[in-house]
Amino acid sequence: MNLNSQPIKLFLVVAFSCTNLLVSLTPILAKPTPNRSNAKTTLAQATTFTQPPIPPGSSPGGRVRGGAKRGGPSGCPSPKIDLTALVPFTEEANSVINVWAQTTVEHPSWFFYVPYTKDSPYTVEFVLQDLNANQVYKKAIALPDKPGIVPVSLPSTAPTLAVGQQYRWFFTINCDKQQNAPPTYVEGVIKRVNLSQPTVKQLETAEPLKRYALYAQNGIWYEALTTLAQLRQKNPQDPALKAEWRNLLGSIRLDDVAEEPILPETP
Template sequence: MKSNSQSIKLFLILAFSCTSLVSSLTSVLAKPTLPASTHAQVVRFNPPSPPPGPPPGGRPTGGASRGGSLSVCPSVKTELTALVPFSEEPGTVKNVWGLTTVERPSWLFYMPYTKDSTYPAEFVLQDQESNPIYQKAIALPERPGLIRVSLPANAPPLEVGKQYRWFLTVYCDQQKESPPIYVEGVIQRVNLKQATVQELNTAEPLKRVVIYAENGIWYEALTTLAELRQKNPQNPELQAEWRNLLASIRLDKLAAEPIFP
């Protein structure tokens, strides 16, 4: 009888151990693991070579003066900033420019001024001959953050191979008699290789960001990732990729700023 009792106890111990092992394995196998290719640090912007001809010049951040005159705009913790690549040459000359593949792209700017200030703001796009082809008053946000400016359907489409100069200007003087705060740069539309286009057509949204960034297409990489962040604001992977993309142009200090419609 004693032998039978010990056998029953041993059987119960083995059964419990097996159940625990199966439960542990099931728990481990049930946990989804992200492929290595989707972890943070995937998005790496590959800046293209500068455009041929004269340097594009530009201004990535709003300064405190223009033409030697002081602006009446109040000082802010973070200046008006265009989210676009820029390079510096000797003598502090900045070249602000980026590529797009679409007829009507979007720009993102950090806007430190709010609608309570009632400052007039304006976006202007010029062709290569400095002729304005699009001009629009810009509504300031409720609080400082990132605003998006897009060319509407009724604006002239960008032509492939041509360069266009854009400006975003904030007038802290209602009469526009004092120097404004402004940023400016150059955008150029290009065509991608057909193989890359096919890859984009079948890729998931985050993979499209990676493809655009690897091919030096800044504007579509930026706006695609910004849209993903707006739809999934609490997603830690997208937050990491957003910071990584902005860090590639030395603007990761703006990664935590809200993106307004």
């Protein structure tokens, strides 16, 4: 027997054992570690906005897009994307569009995509009325530095929205100083409601992304949109929040404004 061959055999046995160990560890080493971003993306895929039925009575009507008015063109130039209200809408069989959504707060916020900038000499106005056409609130809105999504909040100094009551809002851009041509505008109806006590309890302890999901699942559009918009403004590059935003606006068929920037509220 050749004694010199024994060390070689021993080396081969050890090497073979190490190779088997590495192969057995490979699935463990290759397994990705979960991260918070993946969790948020999963939520984006699972969260859907539940649109409640329109209250009984006369239809809310409304306009979710600006642009040409029935009976004549708008006095405003035609942008790539029209003035748009970020609000759910339904299209009925008789071509009537209903723009309607719910809030739970006394002083909610609205969001509008505005295609015109402060370089244009246009006047902008937000008006809130009760259903008897009595004015509740009125504000002149400054055009933004660039096209984008503009929030409009009902200030704490304004009258509070009453639970169970509906209100009609208008966002109007007048592009003709002489007012010979009609303005471009959007309008809809908002209703304040109360949530169930179990849902209120959940909201009190939920982190912001979960609060957004709870509002969306319970048909509370304005707080769902506001909560997600605030998260996006704090984390504008977060891909998971971008996915949530696209998912939410896509659920109400407003995909074309989902990539537009969310701008600060103008004074």
